[in-house]
Amino acid sequence: MLKKTTLLFTLLIFISFSARAQMERERVVQEGPVEETFWAPGLIGMSTVEVIGHKNINATIMHSFGLINDEPLHNFLGMDFGASVRLGIDYGITDNWSLGVGRSSPQKQYDFRTKYALFRQTTTDNVPLSITLKGDMGIDTNKNGYSFGDRLNFFASANVARKFNDQLSLQVSPMISHFNTVFTGEEKTHFALGLAGEYHISDRYALMAEYLPVLGERSEGTANAFSVGLNIETGGHVFQLFLKTSDWHTEQHIIAQNDDKFWDGDIRFGFNVNRIFWTGEKQ
Structure with a gap:
């Protein structure tokens, strides 16, 4: 026994x-990549480290009004001035690489962009950071008599982010913009350091902020862009309500052509809408 x-x-x-x-x-x-470092591929004007998944489409509407401090009652907090709008589509070629195209109302601007994920933060912290590269080429289609080459502008950034916990994610983005054509007193090339953060206050709501200080030489009158906002996650949509300075929606214009100062009251109300569509076969 x-x-x-x-x-x-x-x-x-x-x-x-x-x-x-x-x-x-x-x-x-x-062990795998950390999910949802940010809720969307972009915050207010800055891109995040998030890349559209394979065979996914992200449709984006970016929308901002006029300055709130310009006769706010008479102009209904800037809404009477009309809106600056960008419509965009991004498609996931792979889980790490996406391509996109957009059209902005200022200067009737078209932009073509790509984003590639070099590294993704892992759940075990073997890879402590997520790093993506972004490139963008814009084309001014105004009837101004410029040649094709003179209409072009460019942007590149390296986005480095970490999700510290379920509430807080932070990102640093060295970036450069270049315009083939500028006027007197303007610089063709600008360097900047984008700073962004997202803080989740619940499963559905998150606070966000971004700051894009220009480093070195800048065009005359150019001011550092600053924005704050609220993310609202509803499942298939991410709504972003915000207060911002620049009326531009592409980063090369935000860092090179913004002349509004947030702390002087040069603030615009706006919103972004992000909607993800799956185009693969039903499972």
């Missing part, structure tokens, strides 16, 4: 250690 009990006890210990080892192996296999 003692031998049988000892044998059974030994067998149970062996099974226990085997199960534990199997669970540890499964945990190693299940």
Whole structure:
């Protein structure tokens, strides 16, 4: 009887250690990228490290009104001035690479952009940061007599972010913009350091802010753009309500052609709408 009990006890210990080892192996296999560092591929004007998934489409409406401090009652907090609008579509070529196109109302601007994820923060912190590269080319289609080359502008950034916990994500983005054509007193090239953050106050609401200080030489009158807002996540949509300075929606224009100062009251109300569509086969 003692031998049988000892044998059974030994067998149970062996099974226990085997199960534990199997669970540890499964945990190693299940290590993956951190999900939703940010709720959308962009905050207010800045891009985030988020990349559209494979065969997904993100349709974006970016919308801002006139300055609130310009006779606010008479002009209904800037809404009577009309809106600056960008409509955009981004498609996930792979889980790490997306392409997009957009059209902005200022200067009747078309832009073509791409984003690629170099690294993704992992759940075990073996990779502590997410890093994506973004490039954008814009075309001014106003009837101004310019040649095709003179109409072009460009943007590039490296987005570096970390999700510290379920509430807080922060991002730093070295960036550069270039315009082939500028006027007297303007610089063709601007360098900036984008700073962004998102703080979740619930499963559905998150606060966000971004600041894009220009580094070095800048065009005459150019001011650093600053914005604050609220993210609202509804499942398929992400709504973003915000107060911002620049009426531009592309980063090269935000850092090079913004002359509004947030702390002087040069503030615009606006909103973005992001909607994800899956275009693959039904599972």
